[in-house]
Amino acid sequence: MSVHRGKISVAGEGLEASIPSILPASSGPEDRPTVGDWLLAERDGLAPVRLLERSSLFKRPAPGDDNRIQLIAANVDTLFIVTSCNADFNIARIERYLVLAREVGVRPVVVLTKADLSDSPADFVEAASAIQSGLQVELINGRDRQSVAQLADFCRLGETVALVGSSGVGKSTLINTLRNLDEIETQAVRESDGKGLHTTSVRTMHRLGSGAEGGGWLVDTPGMRELQMSEVAAGVAEVFDDIVALTLECRFTNCSHSDEPACAVRDAMESGQLTPIRFDRWRKLSLEDSTNSDIAEARRVRMTKGRRRR
Numbered sequence: 001m002s003v004h005r006g007k008i009s010v011a012g013e014g015l016e017a018s019i020p021s022i023l024p025a026s027s028g029p030e031d032r033p034t035v036g037d038w039l040l041a042e043r044d045g046l047a048p049v050r051l052l053e054r055s056s057l058f059k060r061p062a063p064g065d066d067n068r069i070q071l072i073a074a075n076v077d078t079l080f081i082v083t084s085c086n087a088d089f090n091i092a093r094i095e096r097y098l099v100l101a102r103e104v105g106v107r108p109v110v111v112l113t114k115a116d117l118s119d120s121p122a123d124f125v126e127a128a129s130a131i132q133s134g135l136q137v138e139l140i141n142g143r144d145r146q147s148v149a150q151l152a153d154f155c156r157l158g159e160t161v162a163l164v165g166s167s168g169v170g171k172s173t174l175i176n177t178l179r180n181l182d183e184i185e186t187q188a189v190r191e192s193d194g195k196g197l198h199t200t201s202v203r204t205m206h207r208l209g210s211g212a213e214g215g216g217w218l219v220d221t222p223g224m225r226e227l228q229m230s231e232v233a234a235g236v237a238e239v240f241d242d243i244v245a246l247t248l249e250c251r252f253t254n255c256s257h258s259d260e261p262a263c264a265v266r267d268a269m270e271s272g273q274l275t276p277i278r279f280d281r282w283r284k285l286s287l288e289d290s291t292n293s294d295i296a297e298a299r300r301v302r303m304t305k306g307r308r309r310r
């Protein structure tokens with residue numbers, strides 16, 4: 001449910017507890033429990049035994065200590081990329097989150113909030129849908145239960161969702177409305193919150209409910225809101241697959257697409273098939289990723305050397 005210094009809070013059937021986070025046979029920096037993990041523990045005493053294989057993992061270099069990796073959330077199925085139908089709407093920002101989702105292997109859904117405040121919300125839907133073919137886009141008023149109910153399918157039993165988006169776009173509002181979709185469930189959540197009042201732990205997993213059997217999970221950890229672009233080359237290539245396909249047509253394999261002859265990327269821009277702004281966004285993201293990835297690689301080399309010295 002959440003991670004604290006050396007301890008994790010866990011939940012199971014009829015069980016809520018805080019236990020040590022150390023696994024008996026840890027095999028690497030990613031082999032420790034994080035929010036969203038399935039953990040096997042001993043029936044008596046709850047000593048951790050092992051983690052079940054993850055379907056996805058969000059991670060980043062630990063803030064203030066590049067030698068460590070911080071695990072942010074595991075087993076997320078759907079990432080709500082939240083943005084609002086106003087000045088916050090920014091294609092480049094949506095693309096960045098999209099790259100992260102593709103890299104981690106979670107299903108991205110662009111959630112456009114504040115539909116009720118815009119005169120032309122359909123324009124935002126159209127612009128977001130054009131980013132990548134097949135991209136799911138949902139238009140909502142985050143304060144309206146009926147409107148938010150259109151996201152219920154992503155929040156069903158067995159599903160885990162997480163949210164990203166800049167400040168003020170309506171993430172907390174959406175979370176509150178999602179959690180309130182089912183009154184009975186909310187009641188239950190409040191009761192258990194009440195029980196936990198004496199603990200200082202922040203809940204980072206919320207049960208979403210609709211119907212007697214309950215619903216999925218919502219991950220709301222602060223780290224999700226501060227994700228970075230590093231080692232996401234595969235994600236960039238997926239989001240900009242049209243440009244990647246073009247680069248393969250350039251005469252030179254190391255073409256910089258600036259002044260080389262027979263450059264398919266420039267040809268595509270001249271013919272109007274590719275817009276220069278999109279090309280520019282791709283270039284910036286690729287550059288940012290390769291810079292950050294170089295830093296990450298240097299860190300790994302440092303760590304390996306450190307280990308050899310010891």
Ligand SMILES: Nc1nc2c(ncn2[C@@H]2O[C@H](COP(=O)(O)OP(=O)(O)OP(=O)(O)O)[C@@H](O)[C@H]2O)c(=O)[nH]1
Nearest residue numbers: 113114115140141142143167168169170171172173
């Ligand atoms: N009219 C309208 N207002 C909304 C909607 N979604 C959010 N708001 C309002 O927008 C403001 C900011 O919403 P928050 O939910 O706090 O935004 P946030 O993304 O959680 O912001 P941070 O906590 O800073 O990351 C609040 O005043 C909300 O009531 C919406 O769909 N329609």
Ligand SMILES: [Zn+2]
Nearest residue numbers: 250255257263
């Ligand atoms: Zn080229």
